[in-house]
Amino acid sequence: MVWFRNLAQISASVARQSPLNRKVKARLPPASFWEFSTSVEDRYSGLGWTKAEEKPRLVVLGSGWAGCRLMKGIDTALYDVVCVSPRNHMVFTPLLASTCVGTLEFRSVAEPIARIQPAISREPGSYFFLANCTGVDPNNHEVHCQTVTDGADTLEPWNFKISYDKLVIAAGSQPLTFGIKGVQEHAVFLREVYHAQEIRRRLLLNLMLSDVPGVTEEEKRRLLHCVVVGGGPTGVEFSGELSDFIVRDVHQRYAHVKDYIHVTLIEANEILSSFDDRLRKYAVKQLVKSGVRLVRGVVKDVQPEKIILNDGSDVPYGLLVWSTGVGPSPLVNSLPFPKSPGGRIGIDEWLRIPSVQDVYSIGDCSGFLESTGRPTLPALAQVAERQGKYLASQLNRIGKAGGGHANAAKDIDLGEPFVYKHLGSMATIGRFKALVDLRQSKEAKGLSLAGFTSWFIWRSAYLTRVLSWRNRFYVAVNWTTTFVFGRDISRI
Amino acid sequence: MVWFRNLAQISASVARQSPLNRKVKARLPPASFWEFSTSVEDRYSGLGWTKAEEKPRLVVLGSGWAGCRLMKGIDTALYDVVCVSPRNHMVFTPLLASTCVGTLEFRSVAEPIARIQPAISREPGSYFFLANCTGVDPNNHEVHCQTVTDGADTLEPWNFKISYDKLVIAAGSQPLTFGIKGVQEHAVFLREVYHAQEIRRRLLLNLMLSDVPGVTEEEKRRLLHCVVVGGGPTGVEFSGELSDFIVRDVHQRYAHVKDYIHVTLIEANEILSSFDDRLRKYAVKQLVKSGVRLVRGVVKDVQPEKIILNDGSDVPYGLLVWSTGVGPSPLVNSLPFPKSPGGRIGIDEWLRIPSVQDVYSIGDCSGFLESTGRPTLPALAQVAERQGKYLASQLNRIGKAGGGHANAAKDIDLGEPFVYKHLGSMATIGRFKALVDLRQSKEAKGLSLAGFTSWFIWRSAYLTRVLSWRNRFYVAVNWTTTFVFGRDISRI
Numbered sequence: 014m015v016w017f018r019n020l021a022q023i024s025a026s027v028a029r030q031s032p033l034n035r036k037v038k039a040r041l042p043p044a045s046f047w048e049f050s051t052s053v054e055d056r057y058s059g060l061g062w063t064k065a066e067e068k069p070r071l072v073v074l075g076s077g078w079a080g081c082r083l084m085k086g087i088d089t090a091l092y093d094v095v096c097v098s099p100r101n102h103m104v105f106t107p108l109l110a111s112t113c114v115g116t117l118e119f120r121s122v123a124e125p126i127a128r129i130q131p132a133i134s135r136e137p138g139s140y141f142f143l144a145n146c147t148g149v150d151p152n153n154h155e156v157h158c159q160t161v162t163d164g165a166d167t168l169e170p171w172n173f174k175i176s177y178d179k180l181v182i183a184a185g186s187q188p189l190t191f192g193i194k195g196v197q198e199h200a201v202f203l204r205e206v207y208h209a210q211e212i213r214r215r216l217l218l219n220l221m222l223s224d225v226p227g228v229t230e231e232e233k234r235r236l237l238h239c240v241v242v243g244g245g246p247t248g249v250e251f252s253g254e255l256s257d258f259i260v261r262d263v264h265q266r267y268a269h270v271k272d273y274i275h276v277t278l279i280e281a282n283e284i285l286s287s288f289d290d291r292l293r294k295y296a297v298k299q300l301v302k303s304g305v306r307l308v309r310g311v312v313k314d315v316q317p318e319k320i321i322l323n324d325g326s327d328v329p330y331g332l333l334v335w336s337t338g339v340g341p342s343p344l345v346n347s348l349p350f351p352k353s354p355g356g357r358i359g360i361d362e363w364l365r366i367p368s369v370q371d372v373y374s375i376g377d378c379s380g381f382l383e384s385t386g387r388p389t390l391p392a393l394a395q396v397a398e399r400q401g402k403y404l405a406s407q408l409n410r411i412g413k414a415g416g417g418h419a420n421a422a423k424d425i426d427l428g429e430p431f432v433y434k435h436l437g438s439m440a441t442i443g444r445f446k447a448l449v450d451l452r453q454s455k456e457a458k459g460l461s462l463a464g465f466t467s468w469f470i471w472r473s474a475y476l477t478r479v480l481s482w483r484n485r486f487y488v489a490v491n492w493t494t495t496f497v498f499g500r501d502i503s504r505i
Numbered sequence: 506m507v508w509f510r511n512l513a514q515i516s517a518s519v520a521r522q523s524p525l526n527r528k529v530k531a532r533l534p535p536a537s538f539w540e541f542s543t544s545v546e547d548r549y550s551g552l553g554w555t556k557a558e559e560k561p562r563l564v565v566l567g568s569g570w571a572g573c574r575l576m577k578g579i580d581t582a583l584y585d586v587v588c589v590s591p592r593n594h595m596v597f598t599p600l601l602a603s604t605c606v607g608t609l610e611f612r613s614v615a616e617p618i619a620r621i622q623p624a625i626s627r628e629p630g631s632y633f634f635l636a637n638c639t640g641v642d643p644n645n646h647e648v649h650c651q652t653v654t655d656g657a658d659t660l661e662p663w664n665f666k667i668s669y670d671k672l673v674i675a676a677g678s679q680p681l682t683f684g685i686k687g688v689q690e691h692a693v694f695l696r697e698v699y700h701a702q703e704i705r706r707r708l709l710l711n712l713m714l715s716d717v718p719g720v721t722e723e724e725k726r727r728l729l730h731c732v733v734v735g736g737g738p739t740g741v742e743f744s745g746e747l748s749d750f751i752v753r754d755v756h757q758r759y760a761h762v763k764d765y766i767h768v769t770l771i772e773a774n775e776i777l778s779s780f781d782d783r784l785r786k787y788a789v790k791q792l793v794k795s796g797v798r799l800v801r802g803v804v805k806d807v808q809p810e811k812i813i814l815n816d817g818s819d820v821p822y823g824l825l826v827w828s829t830g831v832g833p834s835p836l837v838n839s840l841p842f843p844k845s846p847g848g849r850i851g852i853d854e855w856l857r858i859p860s861v862q863d864v865y866s867i868g869d870c871s872g873f874l875e876s877t878g879r880p881t882l883p884a885l886a887q888v889a890e891r892q893g894k895y896l897a898s899q900l901n902r903i904g905k906a907g908g909g910h911a912n913a914a915k916d917i918d919l920g921e922p923f924v925y926k927h928l929g930s931m932a933t934i935g936r937f938k939a940l941v942d943l944r945q946s947k948e949a950k951g952l953s954l955a956g957f958t959s960w961f962i963w964r965s966a967y968l969t970r971v972l973s974w975r976n977r978f979y980v981a982v983n984w985t986t987t988f989v990f991g992r993d994i995s996r997i
Contacts, residue, residue, distance in 0.1 A: 059718040059719070060718060101709070101713060118610060118612060120610060125758075127758050134757070134758045134759055134760055134761070135757070135760045137761075140716060140761070141713070141716070142713075142716070142717050142718075143710070143713040143714060143717065144717060160714060160717050160719075162710075162714065164706055164707065164710050165707070165710055165711070165714060166691070166809055167809050167810050168714060168728075171719050172719075173717065173718040173719045175718070199658070214656055215656065215657070217593070218635070218654075218656050218657055219657070221593060221633065221634075221635040222635060222652060222654065222657060222660060224632060224633070224634070225634050225635065225636060225652050225665065226551040226552060226634075226665040226667075227551070227652075227663050227664075227665045236660075265626070265627070266617075266619050266626045267626055268626055268627045269626070269629070269632070317658055317659050318659050490982055
């Protein structure tokens with residue numbers, strides 16, 4: 014009930030007209046704000062400003078790679094941490110494709126935030142709020158939020174505000190649909206655990222329904238046609254897992270319909286365009302060998318039972334997975350900050366939003382401002398993770414130097430700027446096969462691997478990246494049982 | 506495509522007016538049926554009658570304990586097995602309560618039918634159909650079904666028919682609501698995996714929302730009040746798991762709201778009324794000790810945010826779990842067979858429906874006819890499991906003697922009737938505590954245990970009952986990780 018206490022304290026201090034201490038005074042909003050404000054009560058329904066003798070409050074928007082890595086690294090002796098996100102867990106995205114077909118369990122790739130940063134559920138001033146950010150008011154050091162109440166019949170969403178000392182916007186991106194009609198309605202993305210659950214449900218439902226008397230041959234072929242749009246690592250990995258699932262599991266467990274199921278991967282340009290030429294050729298060979306049909310095409314329209322390509326051809330589908338990259342979310346578009354090329358939140362070399370005080374942005378939602386002369390970094394887990402780690406140590410340093418509170422870091426040394434060093438790209442392409450591209454950039458020279466060795470590297474690398482020991486253990490158990498007993502096919 | 510082949514064959518043979526062989530002729534419906542039938546095509550959209558040279562077809566309605574144990578035991582060299590059920594897995598019901606709070610994973614308690622009886626997905630004449638039975642026509646040896654297409658946007662449910670040689674109705678029961686308004690709409694049952702998922706989702710959502718600024722004290726108390734109606738083994742086990750979850754996990758992981766969460770168990774009579782007096786007292790003591798509030802009361806009305814008891818008092822709730830026993834389903838009520846006391850499908854000592862040929866019924870949906878002089882057996886997993894096992898060996902014996910086809914078992918010896926021997930009742934009541942009542946009946950004398958020893962027996966007994974090695978392994982792994990790392994709290 015800290016927020017309530019804070020509210021009471023602030024209200025009381027305003028009412029008493031007591032002399033405010035210097036620090037609090039410095040953080041008061043400009044007089045003009047009060048004139049626009051219609052209701053003081055409403056304004057304080059949330060977490061009020063921290064007092065000088067309290068720990069400063071770090072507000073983190075988002076619970077992806079960037080935000081979670083930051084929270085993991087933050088020194089909770091220096092800051093109270095408040096995380097605002099519509100989900101209470103981090104998704105271990107590189108393994109998400111494997112959960113759709115039952116190679117891994119959904120839980121194995123979801124890490125609760127409270128396990129990443131236990132203070133959030135234990136410390137009296139740290140919180141996790143299940144909510145979406147609806148706006149940021151940098152002049153008042155406040156974020157505006159709306160609760161997420163999907164699934165609670167008896168509660169309507171409500172708005173609240175949180176005052177911050179430091180704010181980190183790590184709210185991520187959203188899938189690109191290029192304005193193509195029907196994508197949102199009929200396709201499934203592959204970014205959240207519920208997406209993977211939906212893909213699995215549809216896949217198993219289609220497998221079962223195509224076996225029921227009364228289905229026509231045509232309908233059967235349509236139901237069992239899985240189409241993946243987008244040939245980046247996610248699309249390729251999902252296609253690979255799917256074709257492996259078909260060869261290993263469908264042929265055994267759905268013997269009646271095994272000849273009807275097919276996977277098509279549609280890409281406008283080349284698949285895995287960021288990878289080494291040799292690796293790309295290897296990937297194409299492996300995918301084709303495992304039965305994936307590769308189609309060069311641009312999607313024009315998505316209808317409930319078919320997609321239309323721009324050459325006019327129809328592609329009937331039973332399952333459509335859309336994975337054509339990501340772009341700025343409506344929140345990012347609405348925020349009143351200068352943008353980087355590509356419309357992301359513009360940041361400087363220290364990951365700050367330079368036009369305002371105490372606001373940082375990391376991960377997919379941010380990009381270097383043109384003025385920094387640096388290129389926009391790719392929307393990759395490793396970029397987000399590195400930025401989160403860097404920013405945690407920056408904020409810890411600032412906190413230690415006494416700059417944790419709002420507007421108190423002006424005189425503190427900026428330290429080293431963030432430098433990104435690409436560690437290489439990896440992608441699996443079905444059973445026991447993966448690509449590992451260890452070059453620094455597309456043009457550079459360096460090591461690239463394909464085949465079993467790289468699959469082994471890939472699995473090991475990911476296994477040590479799953480954050481908690483519990484989930485490392487579960488992933489290992491999942492892989493072992495899938496290997497021994499085959500995949501799980503219950504539709505629950 | 507056997508059904509299509511059958512259809513083609515039967516249509517062809519009708520068209521050609523070829524002399525039908527004796528066996529097929531014997532199984533033709535009475536002439537009167539044809540007069541009522543409006544469309545011959547429609548009639549055959551499904552699996553037609555088997556021919557004498559084909560394996561006889563055993564149709565099983567349902568995939569619970571009874572149906573699955575039967576399918577597991579059936580000799581697929583003698584029969585083609587067709588299972589019709591709205592779910593493609595068996596639920597290991599005794600462990601379901603543990604999944605709601607994350608002690609066990611959902612997958613660990615769901616066993617795919619194809620793993621219980623692999624023939625169903627491999628043999629050309631065996632099938633699993635995702636459908637509900639809508640009616641049985643015993644004169645024509647046919648069942649009428651409707652597909653389940655929830656989740657498939659592009660398909661409307663359709664009807665089809667299956668001809669059977671032997672039919673086993675193992676369609677289960679449905680939760681009793683006693684006509685109380687609002688139960689269906691606002692309460693959650695605890696019989697399917699999706700029920701457990703819903704309970705978990707609501708519990709975690711309420712825990713998170715009660716921590717968000719703007720929630721009133723009253724609302725917080727309501728959101729975190731978990732009410733269980735029904736003091737049978739399921740209600741008691743769920744209450745025990747829930748209070749254990751609160752003590753072990755909520756206190757650590759939701760420290761801000763830990764003083765607001767409470768569990769109330771409402772029962773009109775005594776809890777665990779089928780158990781030994783001493784055990785019942787022990788259970789009450791343990792439940793109260795672990796913080797469960799026991800209320801003697803009858804629910805009159807269920808509203809979205811509160812229930813009204815018949816003494817007029819209000820009980821506000823955030824989660825309502827309804828577990829007051831089971832009764833006949835609409836399908837059972839609609840079937841044209843004589844009923845047992847209690848409205849179940851009436852069966853004789855050999856689990857047959859004696860008024861018709863080749864139809865059996867097992868599990869919760871059936872009960873001994875009054876004429877047998879036997880009492881109705883309780884709706885327990887162990888009854889269903891024993892009946893499934895017995896009937897599998899009966900049908901195997903009949904099949905071996907050449908009586909597998911429709912109307913062909915008349916002259917075959919009935920064999921031993923089914924005899925039920927109660928092996929005792931078990932219920933857990935929270936961490937490391939369980940009741941085991943090994944008495945044959947409520948009046949008999951015999952061994953009864955409570956405490957850690959019985960908890961150990963309970964866990965071991967269940968572990969060996971989980972049907973596949975994969976799931977046995979997973980349950981053991983789940984228990985171990987919960988023990989070591991605590992429960993999983995991600996809301997996915």
